Amino acid sequence: MGGGPAGSLFTYFLLDMAERVGIDLNVDVYEPRDFSRPAPHGCNMCGGIISESLVQNLATEGINLPANIVQRGIDSYCMHMDVGEVYIDNPLFEKRIAAVYRGSGPKGIKEMKWGSFDGHLQSLSDKKGACIIDEKVTELRRQDGRIFIKTKTRTEQSYALLAVATGVNTAALKLLQKADLDYKPPQTTKTAIREYLLGTETIEKYLGTSMHVFLLDIPRLTFAAIIPKGDYVTICLLGDKIDSELLETFLNAPEVKGCMPPDWQWDKPACQCSPRMNVAPAPLPYGDQVVFLGDCGVTRLYKDGIGAAYRAAKAAASTAVFHGISAEDFRSHYLPACRKMTNDNRIGMVIFWFTKIIQRLRFVRRAILAMAAKEQESADNDKAMSMVLWDMFTGSAPYREIFLRTLHPVYLARLFWHSFMALIFPSRKIKPGLEGTERVTTV
Amino acid sequence: MVKGTLGKIYHKGEVIIRQGESGDCMYVIQGGQVEVVQEMDGEEIKLAELNEGDFFGDMAIFEREVRSATVRSLGDSSVLTVDKKNFLRRIQEDPSLAFRLVQSMSGRIRKMSETVTGLRISQPPWNRE
Numbered sequence: 001m002g003g004g005p006a007g008s009l010f011t012y013f014l015l016d017m018a019e020r021v022g023i024d025l026n027v028d029v030y031e032p033r034d035f036s037r038p039a040p041h042g043c044n045m046c047g048g049i050i051s052e053s054l055v056q057n058l059a060t061e062g063i064n065l066p067a068n069i070v071q072r073g074i075d076s077y078c079m080h081m082d083v084g085e086v087y088i089d090n091p092l093f094e095k096r097i098a099a100v101y102r103g104s105g106p107k108g109i110k111e112m113k114w115g116s117f118d119g120h121l122q123s124l125s126d127k128k129g130a131c132i133i134d135e136k137v138t139e140l141r142r143q144d145g146r147i148f149i150k151t152k153t154r155t156e157q158s159y160a161l162l163a164v165a166t167g168v169n170t171a172a173l174k175l176l177q178k179a180d181l182d183y184k185p186p187q188t189t190k191t192a193i194r195e196y197l198l199g200t201e202t203i204e205k206y207l208g209t210s211m212h213v214f215l216l217d218i219p220r221l222t223f224a225a226i227i228p229k230g231d232y233v234t235i236c237l238l239g240d241k242i243d244s245e246l247l248e249t250f251l252n253a254p255e256v257k258g259c260m261p262p263d264w265q266w267d268k269p270a271c272q273c274s275p276r277m278n279v280a281p282a283p284l285p286y287g288d289q290v291v292f293l294g295d296c297g298v299t300r301l302y303k304d305g306i307g308a309a310y311r312a313a314k315a316a317a318s319t320a321v322f323h324g325i326s327a328e329d330f331r332s333h334y335l336p337a338c339r340k341m342t343n344d345n346r347i348g349m350v351i352f353w354f355t356k357i358i359q360r361l362r363f364v365r366r367a368i369l370a371m372a373a374k375e376q377e378s379a380d381n382d383k384a385m386s387m388v389l390w391d392m393f394t395g396s397a398p399y400r401e402i403f404l405r406t407l408h409p410v411y412l413a414r415l416f417w418h419s420f421m422a423l424i425f426p427s428r429k430i431k432p433g434l435e436g437t438e439r440v441t442t443v
Numbered sequence: 444m445v446k447g448t449l450g451k452i453y454h455k456g457e458v459i460i461r462q463g464e465s466g467d468c469m470y471v472i473q474g475g476q477v478e479v480v481q482e483m484d485g486e487e488i489k490l491a492e493l494n495e496g497d498f499f500g501d502m503a504i505f506e507r508e509v510r511s512a513t514v515r516s517l518g519d520s521s522v523l524t525v526d527k528k529n530f531l532r533r534i535q536e537d538p539s540l541a542f543r544l545v546q547s548m549s550g551r552i553r554k555m556s557e558t559v560t561g562l563r564i565s566q567p568p569w570n571r572e
């Protein structure tokens with residue numbers, strides 16, 4: 001039920017593993033969206049960043065992202081703060097992050113030059129032998145050890161296992177609560193996404209192949225990013241109940257305007273939406289013959305939601321094929337993968353709490369900028385701050401690992417030193433060698 | 444090479460990994476073709492040509508040995524690096540991630556066995572062990 005990343009990847013791995021061990025399975029995927037259509041019909045509303053770790057994991061699984069799906073390969077990011085900005089390059093100088101559209105593009109798109117990411121994953125599960133039913137599930141019940149599903153036009157079908165991957169932006173959550181499944185949905189918060197048509201050349205000139213992230217002192221804003229795509233840029237805001245006032249404040253911030261072209265009209269987006277985001281997991285992401293995957297179950301806090309959907313999908317598929325589909329099987333073999341994410345999210349919360357403090361302390365922001373700028377200039381591989389920022393913004397490493405790296409005595413000593421300097425000399429130029437170049441700017 | 448391709452672009456003849464050098468990552472071809480060659484007594488022997496989706500350099504993930512062959516781009520190619528740390532971390536959580544890698548290595552062993560058998564058959568009977 002649901003053919004977004006969680007649903008399609010679950011289907012793909014389920015059929016792949018079943019084939020390996022010689023089990024013949026019939027899988028129906030209920031998905032009402034047509035991913036070959038632009039938003040709102042074909043879009044699953046997201047920033048469209050496929051994290052570095054997910055790109056690598058998928059490649060190792062034999063799932064490569066073709067060039068007609070990847071709108072732009074990202075090789076660096078630029079961190080913007082009120083005290084300045086710094087570019088942080090990928091250590092391998094390689095395009096290791098993919099910027100994609102989940103559907104085939106924003107509302108009103110004229111020329112479809114790229115395909116849909118969700119459509120690509122769906123085609124993989126289709127090729128593995130799944131049957132895609134382009135309808136929404138409207139009724140759901142459990143009887144005599146079978147799960148019964150009905151759509152508007154089709155007769156009721158019964159199944160041995162129901163994998164729910166509906167995300168959180170759907171009325172289906174109510175349907176699931178009413179059915180006899182012991183399901184409580186995850187806690188969510190409202191976010192904001194805006195798409196602007198700038199054209200490939202303008203994007204190349206102003207944003208390049210970098211993701212632009214913002215650490216600004218705007219109340220309730222946890223994280224904001226500008227993601228360059230093919231002809232459009234996506235602006236994403238995450239935080240606490242993002243509303244139009246907060247969005248307007250952000251879009252008018254000098255740091256944001258500074259990295260967009262001068263004639264950019266912030267109030268004329270091509271497409272916009274306010275999807276909900278999972279911020280606390282569903283308490284019980286499984287039951288007898290039912291498993292909840294991706295956003296409607298457990299995901300990573302703020303980052304790499306598609307990567308989390310991949311991990312959950314694979315853990316659930318291997319449980320079903322190699323162990324069984326009872327609640328006990330999912331408890332023993334699927335729950336540990338979910339717990340790992342939930343525990344990591346707790347550390348993530350601590351990191352975001354620190355980030356909020358940093359957003360309020362100018363001298364710490366200056367220290368971070370100085371430390372990152374110094375590392376970027378240096379030829380050696382010791383780039384502790386850059387790597388912490390890189391993994392934090394791209395979602396490539398678990399929060400636990402990022403947190404442990406920030407406790408390293410060398411990292412702490414350097415941060416204290418730079419903070420001390422920023423306190424004593426609040427308006428000192430940060431990096432004379434790089435100052436004024438396009439890689440570092442200070443205010 | 445199309446714009447959206449992930450990884451790093453290598454041009455014709457460019458060396459991606461060099462025999463004898465140490466390495467701690469493997470590679471997945473995203474687009475184009477590469478050739479694998481082994482240098483022996485100053486001579487180059489071509490071992491294979493690899494295409495989109497193929498892996499190379501994977502032995503470095505499991506061993507601490509130097510690269511056993513040189514890999515060069517044939518025409519323009521784009522190649523994604525998979526770092527050892529990310530890979531091993533994921534394998535801890537999900538050992539089945541190594542399945543495709545093992546499958547590719549097993550394919551290589553099969554090919555090698557066929558080559559060895561072919562070499563033995565092509566020898567005159569008195570020279571076979």
Ligand SMILES: Cc1cc2nc3c(=O)[nH]c(=O)nc-3n(C[C@H](O)[C@H](O)[C@H](O)COP(=O)(O)OP(=O)(O)OC[C@H]3O[C@@H](n4cnc5c(N)ncnc54)[C@H](O)[C@@H]3O)c2cc1C
Pocket residue numbers: 001002003004005006007030031032033044045046047048049050051135136137138165166167168169170171172191192193236237275276277293294295296299303304305306307309
């Ligand atoms: C603002 C924002 C930005 C984000 N940016 C990123 C990012 O850059 N990178 C990243 O990795 N993650 C990002 N995420 C998170 C990411 O979007 C989710 O984690 C991911 O989409 C989860 O996949 P899913 O398959 O669980 O759910 P979804 O992608 O929501 O897919 C659910 C599917 O179920 C279908 N469905 C719903 N109801 C029914 C029904 N009744 N019957 C049948 N089908 C149904 C829907 O049509 C849909 O296709 C972002 C999220 C938000 C809110």
